[in-house]
Amino acid sequence: MELNQVMSTRRSIRAYKAGEGVSRETVEEILQAACLAPSWKNSQTARSYVVMEEPMLTRVRESCLPDFNQRNCHNAPVLIVTTFVKGRSGCDKEGNPSNELGDQWGAYDLGLRDAHLILKARDLGLDTLIMGIRDSEKLRELLHIPQEEQVAAVIALGYRDIDPQMPGRRELSETTVFC
Numbered sequence: 001m002e003l004n005q006v007m008s009t010r011r012s013i014r015a016y017k018a019g020e021g022v023s024r025e026t027v028e029e030i031l032q033a034a035c036l037a038p039s040w041k042n043s044q045t046a047r048s049y050v051v052m053e054e055p056m057l058t059r060v061r062e063s064c065l066p067d068f069n070q071r072n073c074h075n076a077p078v079l080i081v082t083t084f085v086k087g088r089s090g091c092d093k094e095g096n097p098s099n100e101l102g103d104q105w106g107a108y109d110l111g112l113r114d115a116h117l118i119l120k121a122r123d124l125g126l127d128t129l130i131m132g133i134r135d136s137e138k139l140r141e142l143l144h145i146p147q148e149e150q151v152a153a154v155i156a157l158g159y160r161d162i163d164p165q166m167p168g169r170r171e172l173s174e175t176t177v178f179c
């Protein structure tokens, strides 16, 4: 798909087709594209926990997401929990912050990586929903995510069952200053 078409047709999808699975090969292709994203000193601290088998899918959905997000990803065949290793991106070798943003650069890197992920998914005709409203401690417990990692989003992946309009965007003049 042409890049502009990928970007303009990507939507946050909150209804997925039941019974339409996604193969492990396709998930790996999407994650390979995500790995091409840049990161602080190429530190590559982003991590993914891919859930695509029952009963774990249902357990993650029902115990780690609030009701509205459970509904949003109800039939999604894949949930990808994304984390980043703390104290590396934005930090020197001793783990000291290199500037005032400190460890927040880890979240920045992860966001770039997840942007690649959701756009590659769209390129392959798939759809996604990034969910930042989730229970990080329950995810940590269920998926054995180490304390060294910061849990970020749960990303639903599957085939859209609705075709929502794009929510409005601010004018460039509201968000941009040409200096």
Ligand SMILES: Cc1cc2nc3c(=O)[nH]c(=O)nc-3n(C[C@H](O)[C@H](O)[C@H](O)COP(=O)(O)O)c2cc1C
Binding pocket: 010, 011, 012, 013, 014, 069, 072, 129, 130, 131, 132, 133, 134, 153, 166, 167
């Ligand atoms: C970091 C982040 C967290 C989000 N968390 C949620 C969420 O928990 N539940 C949800 O339904 N949408 C969530 N969204 C989706 C946004 O609401 C959505 O991206 C925004 O409304 C713009 O719509 P679009 O993605 O279709 O362009 C999240 C998006 C981002 C980037």
